[in-house]
Amino acid sequence: MLGAALMKLLSLCWSPVGASNGEEGGGDGGGGGGREGRDGLLRYRDIGRYAFGEFSMAVVQANQVLEDQSQIESGPFGAFVGVYDGHGGPDAARYVCDHLYRNFRVNLNWEPGLRLDSSSEVLVHEVSSGPLGVTSETIERAFLQTEEGFTTLVSELWNSRPEIATTGSCCLVGIICNQTLYVASLGDSRVVLGKKVGNTGEVAAIQLSTEHNVNVEAVRQELKSQHPNDPQIVVLKHGVWRIKGIIQISRCIGDAYMKHAQYNREPINSKFRISGPMSMPILSSTPTIISHPLQKNDSFLIFASDGLWEHLTNDKAVDIVHNHPRAGSAKRLIKAALQEAARKREMRYSDLRRIDKKVRRHFHDDITVIVLFLNHDLIARGLNQCPPLSIRSALEH
Ligand SMILES: *[C@@H]1O[C@H](CO)[C@@H](O)[C@H](O)[C@H]1NC(C)=O
Numbered sequence: 001m002l003g004a005a006l007m008k009l010l011s012l013c014w015s016p017v018g019a020s021n022g023e024e025g026g027g028d029g030g031g032g033g034g035r036e037g038r039d040g041l042l043r044y045r046d047i048g049r050y051a052f053g054e055f056s057m058a059v060v061q062a063n064q065v066l067e068d069q070s071q072i073e074s075g076p077f078g079a080f081v082g083v084y085d086g087h088g089g090p091d092a093a094r095y096v097c098d099h100l101y102r103n104f105r106v107n108l109n110w111e112p113g114l115r116l117d118s119s120s121e122v123l124v125h126e127v128s129s130g131p132l133g134v135t136s137e138t139i140e141r142a143f144l145q146t147e148e149g150f151t152t153l154v155s156e157l158w159n160s161r162p163e164i165a166t167t168g169s170c171c172l173v174g175i176i177c178n179q180t181l182y183v184a185s186l187g188d189s190r191v192v193l194g195k196k197v198g199n200t201g202e203v204a205a206i207q208l209s210t211e212h213n214v215n216v217e218a219v220r221q222e223l224k225s226q227h228p229n230d231p232q233i234v235v236l237k238h239g240v241w242r243i244k245g246i247i248q249i250s251r252c253i254g255d256a257y258m259k260h261a262q263y264n265r266e267p268i269n270s271k272f273r274i275s276g277p278m279s280m281p282i283l284s285s286t287p288t289i290i291s292h293p294l295q296k297n298d299s300f301l302i303f304a305s306d307g308l309w310e311h312l313t314n315d316k317a318v319d320i321v322h323n324h325p326r327a328g329s330a331k332r333l334i335k336a337a338l339q340e341a342a343r344k345r346e347m348r349y350s351d352l353r354r355i356d357k358k359v360r361r362h363f364h365d366d367i368t369v370i371v372l373f374l375n376h377d378l379i380a381r382g383l384n385q386c387p388p389l390s391i392r393s394a395l396e397h
């Protein structure tokens with residue numbers, strides 16, 4: 001039974017922001033309040049509440065089947081945000097969205113008595129050793145368990161759906177816990193911090209994530225040093241650097257065909273097949289993880305898939321969020337990117353908007369944006385007192 005005081009707390013946490021004017025579909029999907037809506041291929045949640053403040057979320061589809069997935073979760077430990085930019089199909093990103101957070105949570109042991117058996121992806125009962133806490137190790141473990149689980153799925157489906165071996169996903173995760181932000185990333189999604197500087201009201205853009213894309217010289221060097229006997233590990237093809245002439249990102253979940261030789265053969269599409277033996281995985285699934293102690297002048301975080309950053313600089317994105325009302329921030333960033341994509345093709349934004357999915361992919365990629373505003377009173381109070389929150393941007397399966 002919930003006590004009266006707890007009920008009051010719950011209702012305070014839930015009091016939805018702007019839910020009373022929910023003219024556009026209204027609905028409170030996964031919780032968190034806020035106005036939801038849809039505008040052609042763009043879906044958005046203008047503003048809602050998570051454990052440590054407000055958030056804004058939006059996604060625009062360009063592919064025939066949406067390949068981006070994302071989520072915001074709150075648990076007793078704090079808040080978890082994930083942006084998963086799939087490629088080759090939606091399967092890997094969907095798998096990550098369904099499993100990574102769960103693996104992370106089970107590692108923390110917040111569900112006493114349950115442990116994830118990493119070989120079988122099954123929860124087994126064991127005596128709880130107490131919470132392990134959020135550390136780089138527990139986060140990395142969740143990534144590696146997710147990779148193992150997906151590889152198991154690839155092996156199970158090899159006879160019926162071998163093409164799943166050529167799907168993969170970038171993963172960008174932000175976790176706020178104990179007044180610290182942890183960022184873990186695989187691939188080229190990006191999180192940028194808007195930080196107040198001095199007393200002038202200005203906000204600077206600080207990129208917190210590392211990108212694993214071979215358009216970055218350091219990433220090419222890393223691959224070359226890992227594969228000293230393969231002079232063809234990265235090649236310039238039609239002006240774009242690609243690993244084995246195929247893929248641009250060096251770390252991801254999935255893309256089993258680039259990690260295990262047994263999936264690099266018929267019947268996968270010949271364009272993915274590499275010649276010569278594969279003695280070691282070419283792509284990695286070990287994330288780069290940083291921890292950032294949150295300071296009062298850390299104002300907001302912009303998490304977004306590569307599709308946004310293709311058209312907007314970090315500074316421009318931070319300016320847009322800083323200089324406009326919070327509500328609708330994520331949608332505003334996507335519109336700014338689409339306007340830029342249209343401008344590059346010398347067309348009007350209104351004409352771009354009329355182009356349907358699939359053909360849209362020629363103009364821009366799927367784009368996901370989550371903006372988290374940081375409320376330092378809530379962050380200082382520590383443990384999240386709101387009930388669990390669970391929101392997915394991409395509900396259409
Ligand atoms: C927060 O920090 C304390 C003290 O360092 C630690 O015991 C606890 O496990 C941490 N909480 C989480 C959820 O990581």
Ligand SMILES: *[C@@H]1O[C@H](CO)[C@@H](O)[C@H](O)[C@H]1NC(C)=O
Binds near residue numbers: 196197297
């Ligand atoms: C932000 O605040 C911290 C102290 O809380 C201070 O050390 C730091 O210099 C500030 N950063 C900027 C960019 O103003």
